[in-house]
Amino acid sequence: MRDHVRTVIGLGLAVGLMALFLRNADFASVWSEIRSARFDLVCGSLLAIALSYAFRVRRWQQLLGPIGQVGFLAAWRATAIGFATTAVLPGRLGEVLRPYLLARGEQLSASAVFATIVLERLLDLIVVVTLLGVFLLFFSGTVRAVDWPALNALRGVGLVAAAVAAASLALIVFAARAPERLRDVMGRVAGVLPVGVTGSAGRFFAKFSAGLGVAREPGRLLVALSWSLPVWLSVALSAWCVCHAFDIPLPLSGSLLVMVLMVFGVAVPTPAGVGGFHAGFQAGVMGLYDAPVDAAVGAALVTHALSFGPITVVGIVLMLRTGLTLKGAATLAVDGARMGDQEELGSERRIGEGE
Numbered sequence: 001m002r003d004h005v006r007t008v009i010g011l012g013l014a015v016g017l018m019a020l021f022l023r024n025a026d027f028a029s030v031w032s033e034i035r036s037a038r039f040d041l042v043c044g045s046l047l048a049i050a051l052s053y054a055f056r057v058r059r060w061q062q063l064l065g066p067i068g069q070v071g072f073l074a075a076w077r078a079t080a081i082g083f084a085t086t087a088v089l090p091g092r093l094g095e096v097l098r099p100y101l102l103a104r105g106e107q108l109s110a111s112a113v114f115a116t117i118v119l120e121r122l123l124d125l126i127v128v129v130t131l132l133g134v135f136l137l138f139f140s141g142t143v144r145a146v147d148w149p150a151l152n153a154l155r156g157v158g159l160v161a162a163a164v165a166a167a168s169l170a171l172i173v174f175a176a177r178a179p180e181r182l183r184d185v186m187g188r189v190a191g192v193l194p195v196g197v198t199g200s201a202g203r204f205f206a207k208f209s210a211g212l213g214v215a216r217e218p219g220r221l222l223v224a225l226s227w228s229l230p231v232w233l234s235v236a237l238s239a240w241c242v243c244h245a246f247d248i249p250l251p252l253s254g255s256l257l258v259m260v261l262m263v264f265g266v267a268v269p270t271p272a273g274v275g276g277f278h279a280g281f282q283a284g285v286m287g288l289y290d291a292p293v294d295a296a297v298g299a300a301l302v303t304h305a306l307s308f309g310p311i312t313v314v315g316i317v318l319m320l321r322t323g324l325t326l327k328g329a330a331t332l333a334v335d336g337a338r339m340g341d342q343e344e345l346g347s348e349r350r351i352g353e354g355e
Helices: 002-022 028-034 039-064 072-088 092-105 111-138 148-176 180-191 194-212 220-243 254-266 276-287 293-321 326-341 342-346
Strands: none
Touching: 002 293, 028 293, 039 072, 039 111, 039 220, 039 293, 072 092, 072 194, 072 293, 072 326, 092 111, 111 148, 111 220, 111 254, 148 254, 220 254, 220 293, 254 276, 276 293, 293 326
């Protein structure tokens, strides 16, 4: 029942945000803008997005290093299937399915691999907040339509996000470097939990903390963080290419701000970021760079299609080649979230279940 409510809320948010996004658009003019967009720059945007996914996979390999050596193709396959699942199914199930599929294929602990996803998201937050800070400190003067209330709001959001990132990083480093203290905390919690639950939780946290092994290696963690920079610069470059394909004079520095707004939009829990992504992009190019509404709408639609379309198609093809359906993917993801242990999961279900 709770899953159905979450689905309805996500769809409702998507519809509402898309209605807000399209409220002043002339659809014939938007289509004309899309048809006249420069094809070479659209292709450049697609290449930048493809590079961002390649950089994601290399970063994931770095985070997985303390657990086991994982090949690029194996990590890429799990990444593509995970992103495709998140794009077409509610609840961001791909975030659970991705580590589980890799763990099963490479004979690793699912809990430990899932911990690398948590680290991955934290590194994303750190880099995005840093790029927002760079823009606000050095490039805010490039804004054409000086909407200072919006910039002030972004400053506030950036400060909160930076505080959350710093606290989260400190907590993860503590958990990775002081596992005995984590066991002490688990021991105190065990006093108020049933014995069976305590044992399962203890096994999960032991394996989860193993996945934070990169936090015990400052050099490796720094390399993983360095891979996060080209991930998000590629996304920003993709937005810049599309804007110029639609004759929107977005400065290269301004693409950092548009990228940050897209990230905030995708944080809204809708399938494939529909609505939130578009609203964030539109707010950036119209509210701060005075882009015409129909060009902004067309550019947002194309940028979203390039960001989510190809990876979704590739992920679904890979999913079908392994005999996994969308229903089966949802089942595996839900089971993975509930059980959190690859060895236990492996004996419970086969990949084709749920077809």
